Amino acid sequence: MSPDAFAVQFLNGLASASTLFLIAVGLSLIFGVTRIVNFAHGSFYMLGIFVAYSLVTRIGDSPFGFWVSMLLAALVVAIVGLLVELVLLRRIYQAPELFQLLATFAVVLIVRDATLAIWGPEDLLGPRAPGLKGSVDILGRQFPTYDLVLICIGPAVLAALWFVLTRTRFGVLIRAATQDRDMVGALGVNQAWLFSGVFALGAFLAALGGALQLPREPANLGIDLVAIGEAFVVVVVGGMGSIPGAFLAAFIIAEIKAMCFAIGQTTLFGVSFSFSKLTLVVEFLVMAAVLIWRPWGLMGRPGAATRNAAEIEVPLKPADARTRKLGWVVLIALVLLPLVGTAFPYTIVLSIDILVAVLFATSLHFIMGPGGMHSFGHAAYFGLGAYGAGLLVKQLGWPMEGALAAAPVAAAVGALIFGWFCVRLSGVYLAMLTLAFAQIVWSIAFQWDELTGGSNGIVGLWPAEWLSEKWAYYYLTLTLTVAGVLLLWRVLLAPFGYALRAGRDSPLRADAIGIDVFHTQWMGFVLAGAVCGVAGGLFAFSKGSIAPEAISVGRSIDGLVMVLLGGIQTLSGPVVGAALFTWLQDLIAREFQYWRAALGFTILVLVLAFPLGVAGSIKRLFVKEVA
Amino acid sequence: MSLLEVRGLSKAFGGVRAVANVTFEVNAGELLALIGPNGAGKSTCFNMLNGQLTPDAGAIAFEGQSITGMKPRQVWRRGVGRTFQITATFSSMTVRENVQVALLSHHGRLKSLFTRACDQFVDEANALLERVGMRPQAERPCSVLAYGDLKRLELAVALANKPRLLLMDEPTAGMAPKERIALMALAADIVRTDNIGVLFTEHDMDVVFAHASRMIVLNRGELIAAGAPAAVRADPEVQRIYLGSRH
Numbered sequence: 001m002s003p004d005a006f007a008v009q010f011l012n013g014l015a016s017a018s019t020l021f022l023i024a025v026g027l028s029l030i031f032g033v034t035r036i037v038n039f040a041h042g043s044f045y046m047l048g049i050f051v052a053y054s055l056v057t058r059i060g061d062s063p064f065g066f067w068v069s070m071l072l073a074a075l076v077v078a079i080v081g082l083l084v085e086l087v088l089l090r091r092i093y094q095a096p097e098l099f100q101l102l103a104t105f106a107v108v109l110i111v112r113d114a115t116l117a118i119w120g121p122e123d124l125l126g127p128r129a130p131g132l133k134g135s136v137d138i139l140g141r142q143f144p145t146y147d148l149v150l151i152c153i154g155p156a157v158l159a160a161l162w163f164v165l166t167r168t169r170f171g172v173l174i175r176a177a178t179q180d181r182d183m184v185g186a187l188g189v190n191q192a193w194l195f196s197g198v199f200a201l202g203a204f205l206a207a208l209g210g211a212l213q214l215p216r217e218p219a220n221l222g223i224d225l226v227a228i229g230e231a232f233v234v235v236v237v238g239g240m241g242s243i244p245g246a247f248l249a250a251f252i253i254a255e256i257k258a259m260c261f262a263i264g265q266t267t268l269f270g271v272s273f274s275f276s277k278l279t280l281v282v283e284f285l286v287m288a289a290v291l292i293w294r295p296w297g298l299m300g301r302p303g304a305a306t307r308n309a310a311e312i313e314v315p316l317k318p319a320d321a322r323t324r325k326l327g328w329v330v331l332i333a334l335v336l337l338p339l340v341g342t343a344f345p346y347t348i349v350l351s352i353d354i355l356v357a358v359l360f361a362t363s364l365h366f367i368m369g370p371g372g373m374h375s376f377g378h379a380a381y382f383g384l385g386a387y388g389a390g391l392l393v394k395q396l397g398w399p400m401e402g403a404l405a406a407a408p409v410a411a412a413v414g415a416l417i418f419g420w421f422c423v424r425l426s427g428v429y430l431a432m433l434t435l436a437f438a439q440i441v442w443s444i445a446f447q448w449d450e451l452t453g454g455s456n457g458i459v460g461l462w463p464a465e466w467l468s469e470k471w472a473y474y475y476l477t478l479t480l481t482v483a484g485v486l487l488l489w490r491v492l493l494a495p496f497g498y499a500l501r502a503g504r505d506s507p508l509r510a511d512a513i514g515i516d517v518f519h520t521q522w523m524g525f526v527l528a529g530a531v532c533g534v535a536g537g538l539f540a541f542s543k544g545s546i547a548p549e550a551i552s553v554g555r556s557i558d559g560l561v562m563v564l565l566g567g568i569q570t571l572s573g574p575v576v577g578a579a580l581f582t583w584l585q586d587l588i589a590r591e592f593q594y595w596r597a598a599l600g601f602t603i604l605v606l607v608l609a610f611p612l613g614v615a616g617s618i619k620r621l622f623v624k625e626v627a
Numbered sequence: 628m629s630l631l632e633v634r635g636l637s638k639a640f641g642g643v644r645a646v647a648n649v650t651f652e653v654n655a656g657e658l659l660a661l662i663g664p665n666g667a668g669k670s671t672c673f674n675m676l677n678g679q680l681t682p683d684a685g686a687i688a689f690e691g692q693s694i695t696g697m698k699p700r701q702v703w704r705r706g707v708g709r710t711f712q713i714t715a716t717f718s719s720m721t722v723r724e725n726v727q728v729a730l731l732s733h734h735g736r737l738k739s740l741f742t743r744a745c746d747q748f749v750d751e752a753n754a755l756l757e758r759v760g761m762r763p764q765a766e767r768p769c770s771v772l773a774y775g776d777l778k779r780l781e782l783a784v785a786l787a788n789k790p791r792l793l794l795m796d797e798p799t800a801g802m803a804p805k806e807r808i809a810l811m812a813l814a815a816d817i818v819r820t821d822n823i824g825v826l827f828t829e830h831d832m833d834v835v836f837a838h839a840s841r842m843i844v845l846n847r848g849e850l851i852a853a854g855a856p857a858a859v860r861a862d863p864e865v866q867r868i869y870l871g872s873r874h
């Protein structure tokens with residue numbers, strides 16, 4: 001690599017680091033003070049770009065107008081953030097962590113559609129910054145002047161925050177709250193005011209980061225999830241709640257990415273390898289490495305990430321006679337469905353989707369609920385099953401039946417490896433590491449064109465002859481789903497399931513009565529992964545193809561929503577949640593352009609009305625003695 | 628040979644010497660009280676004995692074999708049960724299920740994937756609950772129990788593997804006086820009938836003097852007195868530490 005190329009890429013890295021820092025630092029601040037992992041933070045970033053676009057195209061012709069637009073955009077979004085805090089978050093600070101995540105995810109959906117409604121679906125490219133349109137000469141190469149300004153903004157914001165945190169009362173309170181939440185109460189501070197202020201500040205910083213990107217990249221509707229993914233990585237690598245940590249992590253990650261671009265295609269040990277392809281996954285590799293080596297992040301403190309005590313659970317019981325009867329009724333209805341379904345062919349198609357979702361959600365619930373491991377990357381095992389089966393058919397010419405049988409094996413092998421790392425962590429850190437592994441699986445599927453077909457995926461995966469009729473495939477799906485769900489339920493009521501719950505309820509006590517908590521959780525992780533792999537295999541053959549999109553972070557999130565919607569505390573929860581979610585999504589998506597927002601509002605209503613989930617709340621009506 | 632032999636046990640947290648060079652024994656058939664003011668290092672001692680903390684120095688031998696540095700689950704398999712100062716139970720299970728899990732573990736059945744857990748070792752679990760007076764509450768969710776009942780449940784769980792040594796960290800804290808006496812009478816009864824050793828910590832001196840066969844006193848991590856209750860009570864240094872602070 002020539003020195004000039006290196007220098008330019010290094011500067012590029014610094015410019016990206018500034019933006020990354022602006023998004024991440026707000027997320028970190030909000031987490032530090034409120035202990036909320038704010039999924040909607042990427043949405044504030046996205047809103048920042050869009051609002052800045054509207055302002056700059058109106059008043060941004062002069063340098064003064066441009067910079068005023070930047071600040072105004074951030075301010076507008078800060079007010080949006082404030083409203084979100086006042087209307088929604090304020091009600092759920094005491095709620096379990098997952099419940100909060102779900103609520104902020106609903107905000108993501110709503111903001112996405114609001115943006116679509118206001119600005120339309122097209123990418124919007126903003127004008128370049130007046131007065132900074134040129135470029136400077138760096139070792140004979142051109143480097144945009146604007147990016148140099150951007151490079152300076154990151155450290156400037158860091159300095160400004162440093163000043164606020166050390167010199168103002170607001171800052172001192174933020175630091176106190178980050179270190180010890182009880183202390184704030186002891187100081188007699190108006191905690192509500194502090195939380196609102198921090199949330200608005202975080203939204204301001206994220207939106208500023210977004211607005212400043214306007215001259216560099218088009219305003220696009222998909223960047224909210226990209227931004228939140230990157231911001232999570234930076235916050236986790238830097239240490240949750242640590243501002244210098246966020247700065248350091250943003251620098252490291254942006255520079256590693258920039259260097260991957262700079263190196264590009266090279267030959268290592270005789271193998272040609274594209275480093276620029278690595279950029280999609282490299283931040284997740286960094287995060288995985290940091291979490292394994294220093295689970296609390298580079299500059300975080302161990303134990304800083306406390307979470308609200310889990311909800312007290314009602315003991316799991318084998319189904320009573322009435323529940324069994326209900327189960328039989330549902331099962332018989334499902335078996336009879338194709339008889340009426342022939343009149344409505346779409347019913348069968350939708351039912352297959354629902355059954356696959358049920359299997360997916362039940363396997364996620366297995367590790368999330370009784371296992372206590374909140375996986376944000378369950379799509380990985382779905383993807384390993386789907387791609388495993390697809391590759392066996394396409395590359396090795398296996399028959400469909402054999403490939404489907406191998407799907408759980410592929411997923412289990414992945415879960416065995418990933419789980420070994422993930423199970424060591426807990427809470428938010430475990431969630432982030434599972435997400436990282438899922439992202440790695442996704443980007444391999446996305447990048448490795450020769451093997452996986454890249455973004456198009458693997459096509460032409462059809463069921464065997466005897467399953468080619470939709471109803472036949474429906475029966476296969478029904479059989480495997482029912483078998484999978486019953487298997488997991490059975491295991492949960494078996495001694496192994498008790499050991500799993502014991503490890504979640506009290507690792508201390510479990511260890512003190514001879515339970516190997518790590519091993520138990522690891523095996524639980526693998527079992528759930530295997531069952532999830534079946535769902536992936538069924539999915540691939542039902543659609544005739546598998547593409548990276550189907551195994552993206554969106555699927556992991558859908559799974560979480562299904563489980564939480566149905567209720568994490570009941571065995572039937574994920575089944576009800578998956579069916580309801582898939583059906584609602586299908587219904588709304590067909591009828592209504594703004595289905596995401598509708599889904600978001602539905603989620604909000606459901607989580608505010610049924611904090612135990614739908615199935616959990618119904619169950620509560622019937623269970624007398626509950627804590 | 629004593630049941631438990633502890634030699635030169637030490638542990639520091641940063642600059643705090645929580646336990647410093649502590650040596651003592653527990654014999655079968657005795658209730659040994661470990662007393663000391665708050666922060667004296669009692670719980671830290673317990674945590675090293677059952678493997679939850681690794682000692683910085685020192686040796687622990689149970690029935691003549693070293694258990695130093697073992698994991699809690701290995702120590703438990705050797706026959707050492709314990710209760711925690713802050714009760715640790717499985718809140719998503721019923722009272723009986725808490726005991727059943729311990730029994731399943733003791734019998735090596737926890738790996739079973741398909742048998743139904745709540746049908747196993749029901750009688751044994753009931754018998755253990757009967758022993759600690761929790762039989763009437765067997766079906767209740769553990770999460771609704773009163774604190775004193777949780778302590779008794781913990782005792783039943785700790786007894787599930789028929790331990791030869793029982794470690795009880797403040798077994799009567801949070802209990803009414805009557806309950807305290809009943810619980811310690813129960814412990815004394817277990818010691819007598821099963822001929823096991825019990826090491827317990829306790830802040831209530833009435834409880835200690837009523838039940839302890841022997842006692843040892845920790846202060847700031849160091850062992851400052853050991854012997855029969857009457858002798859320890861008369862020890863001037865023990866009196867100095869306890870006068871003014873408590874009792």
Ligand SMILES: Nc1ncnc2c1ncn2[C@@H]1O[C@H](COP(=O)(O)OP(=O)(O)OP(=O)(O)O)[C@@H](O)[C@H]1O
Pocket residue numbers: 640643644645663664665666667668669670671672712
């Ligand atoms: N995990 C830890 N990290 C740091 N310091 C610790 C830790 N555990 C205990 N300590 C310190 O070690 C000392 C002994 O604590 P320990 O809990 O053993 O006391 P104790 O005798 O059980 O007190 P109490 O009667 O309050 O239960 C205390 O100063 C305590 O602050």
Ligand SMILES: [Mg+2]
Pocket residue numbers: 669670671712796
């Ligand atoms: Mg203690």
